Amino acid sequence: MTHKNKHLLIIGAGVEACEGIRIAKEMGLKLVIADGNPSAPGLAMADWPIIASTYDGQAILAEVKKRQTQGVKIDGAIAMCADVPLSVAIVSNDLGLPGLSLESAFWVSDKLAMKKRLQAEGIPIPRFADVSDKSVLLKQAIxxxxxxxxKPVDSRGARGVQLIEIASELDSAWELAAKESPTSRVMLEEYLEGPQFSTETLVDRGRYYTLGFADRNYEWLPRTKPFIIENGGDAPTGVSANIKAEVIATVERAAAALGINQGVAKGDMVYTAQGAKVIEIAGRLSGGFFSTVQIPLATGVNFIEKAIKLALGEQLSDEDVSIKQQRAVAIRYLDLPSGKVSHIEGVSEASSVPGIEMLKIFIEPGSIIYPLANHTQRTGFAIATADDKAMAITRAQTALSKIKVVYEATNK
Structure with a gap:
C-alpha cells in the first residue's frame, strides 16, 4: 500500500524517536511532528513541525487543526518512544483516527487506574494500594x-520508584514518590520475586502479535537500591517455551482488558511462583531502543513500520507479523562513578567491537554524573548481536569497557 499522499502525526522528536521517524520517512509519509523542545533532533525531519509539549494533547490538536485548514489532512497519529498515550488519544479521537479510546488511554497513563482495571478483569497483578493520603501509608504497607x-501513580522513567525493605524507609520514600508525581499521588505494590521480561505486542483489530520478548537485567539492584535501575536486557529469553507462552498469553489478556484493540501494547512482566503477572502495560511503543532497534535485530521484523501501519488503520498481513529470524541481541548501559566529565575516550574503539549494532553516549565534557536514581540518568549504552545470547552480552560489555571517562579534578 502506498503512503505517498498520507500524513502522519508523530508526537515526540527526541533522540530515541529519530530511528522511528526515519522509518516513517522511508515509508513515503509526510510528517507532522510535535515536541516541546525546539531543538529536539527529530523535528529536523518534519514536513510541518509543531512546538508544543508532548503532554499537552489539546495544544497539539489545536496546531493540527490549523494545518488541516491549510490542506494537511492527518491520516494517523502515533507517539514515537514517548509515554504520552493520552495526547495521542486526544488527537485521534477528535479526528476519528484509529487508536485508543480516551478511557483506555487514561488506564494506561495512570498506574493506579490500570491496576484497578486489571484487578476487576481478573488479570494477575501484584497486591497494591493507593497511599496518596500519607496517613494510611504504614497501615497499607503492613x-x-x-x-x-x-511509586508515583503518574510518572515515567522509573522516577521515584523505590524498593522498600524496612518500614523506617517508608516516610522519606513517600516524600520522593509524591514529589515525582505531577498530581502528588503515590501507590504501593507488592514486590514480586522472579525473572522479569519486556514484551511488545502489535494489536490489529483485537488480534495480538507479541513479537518482542526480552529478559530484563537487574544486576545493579544490590548497589542502586532503593532505586530500581535496569541494566538492559537480552534475547532470546532464558526461560522455557511454556513460561514464555504463559507470559505472552497474560500480557495479551491484559492488553485486551485495558481496551488496547488497535496499536501497540508494551508489557513489563514477571514470572512468579504463582505464574505470570503484570507489573505494567503501556499503550505505546517502548523506549530503550527496544521497538526501534532491538526487536528488528532479533526478529527481522520492522516493528515501527507495522505500528505505523496500525496507526493509519491498515490491516497487517500474515507476512507482516511473521518472525523472520531469531538472532541474539543484548543491550547494556554504561556504569560510571559520579563526577564532572573532563573528556571521553575510546568511543570509536567501542563502536568497532564485532557485533556492535548501536552505541550511544549521552554525556559530554562538562556533564555532571550523579548516582543513579532513575532511568533518565543513564549515560550511554551498547546494543550487540551474536549467534548466541552469552556472546551478545559479552560484546556489549566489551564495547562499554573500552570507553574511558576522565573526570575533572575536585578541590579538596
Whole structure:
C-alpha cells in the first residue's frame, strides 16, 4: 500500500524517536511532528513541525487543526518512544483516527487506574494500594507486607520508584514518590520475586502479535537500591517455551482488558511462583531502543513500520507479523562513578567491537554524573548481536569497557 499522499502525526522528536521517524520517512509519509523542545533532533525531519509539549494533547490538536485548514489532512497519529498515550488519544479521537479510546488511554497513563482495571478483569497483578493520603501509608504497607515497591501513580522513567525493605524507609520514600508525581499521588505494590521480561505486542483489530520478548537485567539492584535501575536486557529469553507462552498469553489478556484493540501494547512482566503477572502495560511503543532497534535485530521484523501501519488503520498481513529470524541481541548501559566529565575516550574503539549494532553516549565534557536514581540518568549504552545470547552480552560489555571517562579534578 502506498503512503505517498498520507500524513502522519508523530508526537515526540527526541533522540530515541529519530530511528522511528526515519522509518516513517522511508515509508513515503509526510510528517507532522510535535515536541516541546525546539531543538529536539527529530523535528529536523518534519514536513510541518509543531512546538508544543508532548503532554499537552489539546495544544497539539489545536496546531493540527490549523494545518488541516491549510490542506494537511492527518491520516494517523502515533507517539514515537514517548509515554504520552493520552495526547495521542486526544488527537485521534477528535479526528476519528484509529487508536485508543480516551478511557483506555487514561488506564494506561495512570498506574493506579490500570491496576484497578486489571484487578476487576481478573488479570494477575501484584497486591497494591493507593497511599496518596500519607496517613494510611504504614497501615497499607503492613497489609501488603515487606519488601514492597513505592511509586508515583503518574510518572515515567522509573522516577521515584523505590524498593522498600524496612518500614523506617517508608516516610522519606513517600516524600520522593509524591514529589515525582505531577498530581502528588503515590501507590504501593507488592514486590514480586522472579525473572522479569519486556514484551511488545502489535494489536490489529483485537488480534495480538507479541513479537518482542526480552529478559530484563537487574544486576545493579544490590548497589542502586532503593532505586530500581535496569541494566538492559537480552534475547532470546532464558526461560522455557511454556513460561514464555504463559507470559505472552497474560500480557495479551491484559492488553485486551485495558481496551488496547488497535496499536501497540508494551508489557513489563514477571514470572512468579504463582505464574505470570503484570507489573505494567503501556499503550505505546517502548523506549530503550527496544521497538526501534532491538526487536528488528532479533526478529527481522520492522516493528515501527507495522505500528505505523496500525496507526493509519491498515490491516497487517500474515507476512507482516511473521518472525523472520531469531538472532541474539543484548543491550547494556554504561556504569560510571559520579563526577564532572573532563573528556571521553575510546568511543570509536567501542563502536568497532564485532557485533556492535548501536552505541550511544549521552554525556559530554562538562556533564555532571550523579548516582543513579532513575532511568533518565543513564549515560550511554551498547546494543550487540551474536549467534548466541552469552556472546551478545559479552560484546556489549566489551564495547562499554573500552570507553574511558576522565573526570575533572575536585578541590579538596
Amino acid at each position: 497489609k501488603i507486607g515487606l519488601p514492597l515497591i513505592i
